[in-house]
Amino acid sequence: MSFELIGRSEQGRTGKLSLPHGDMQTPFFMPIATKGAVKTLSSFDIERLASPIVLSNTYHLWLRPGLELMKEVGGLHKFMDWHGNILTDSGGFQVFSLSGLRKLTEEGVQFQSHIDGAKMMLTPELCMDIQRAIGSDIVMVLDVCTELPATREKLVNALELTTRWAKRSKEQFEKTREGSVNPNAKLFGIIQGGTDIELRIRSAKELMEIGFDGYAIGGLSVGEPFEEACKVLEALDPILPKDKPRYFMGGAQPHEIVGYTARGIDMFDCVLPTRNARHGSVYLSKSTNLTQCDFYEVANIHNAKWKTSTQSLVAKDDVRTPADEELSRYTMGYLRHLFTVDEMLGQRLATMMNLRFYLRLMEELRK
């Protein structure tokens, strides 16, 4: 059994997910390392933040450094010297976010590379091959993410194609197990259906019939209201198998994570902590009482009010990890200065700060 459900409370589910590069306590958050690095940080930094997993991206790694190089270096763990787990997003989201450059067919997705414009075809099978070469611990099927709002017809087409691709993905995943760098990797299916409850349930059931190690909810966090996403999760909660992890893709803000966890989600990823950090928005904890909607604030470090602040990036009496220790040595005033004069250290410290905030939030939710 790779996933063990330990408890379920109003706060959510707690459990343990066993993966090839270490056991994961759930619920957890995955820092995003799209192109093989969490922007501004080293693998060593992630270790010091005590994150046991990062998320990388099949589509981006396929374009650069490419499938052949990935095989030659023996996978992404070795390449980036990362000893923890890796989940790779399939590229399904890029189908959606790079919609100007794509063409969907039964066979797969025809992309035009955003780098050199070359036409490339990503199929469910190739997607598995690439993720096998990367050596991912959690492999995601290639799915079709729909823009919201969408017509029912569009949602149905995306859902049905996602199911057919999921089936092909699983077959290819099993076929490529032997001889791969990470034969014990897990494969997750991705539920689509937009905000249509009936379609969501149908999608979940079709995927469960194929059988996956975990189930992801895709196609949310694309602009729909928080309440709509909650309704989808509430409908899926009783349907999904209790003994498989559930992954909410692409979200969310801290208070939303609390809400989604309460609705049975075990895994999250989001660009917000890392992207916001690079743009000067940092998360500050205000309370450990997560039932309060304002248990945190997002500070804009550019604001003049931080100019003379001597507040530590992490409170000295709240140091738990080596990253905390580093962060506790600097002040908000210094961080603002680094952003004002455009010193790269500012982005790095802010990134560590925000990831630390998200990781601590998850720790609270596991209590």
Place this chain on the structure above:
RNA sequence: GUGGCCAUGGUGUAAUGGUUAACACACUGGGUUGUGGUUCCAGUAAUACGGGUUCAAUUCCCGUUGGCCACC
């Protein structure tokens, strides 16, 4: 000392004898949800001073002050 050139937001530059004087940077505030991006959006802020010509001057003229250059 003589002659020449110049003076526009915090900084560097536009423009014009006729409504709300433009742009960039800086400054101030906001955005970012399975990451093409040190990014996107918005806001505050100026015609050196005094006089003259004119219906109307930031623009033309004179003076003052300040700066730059050349010559003695």
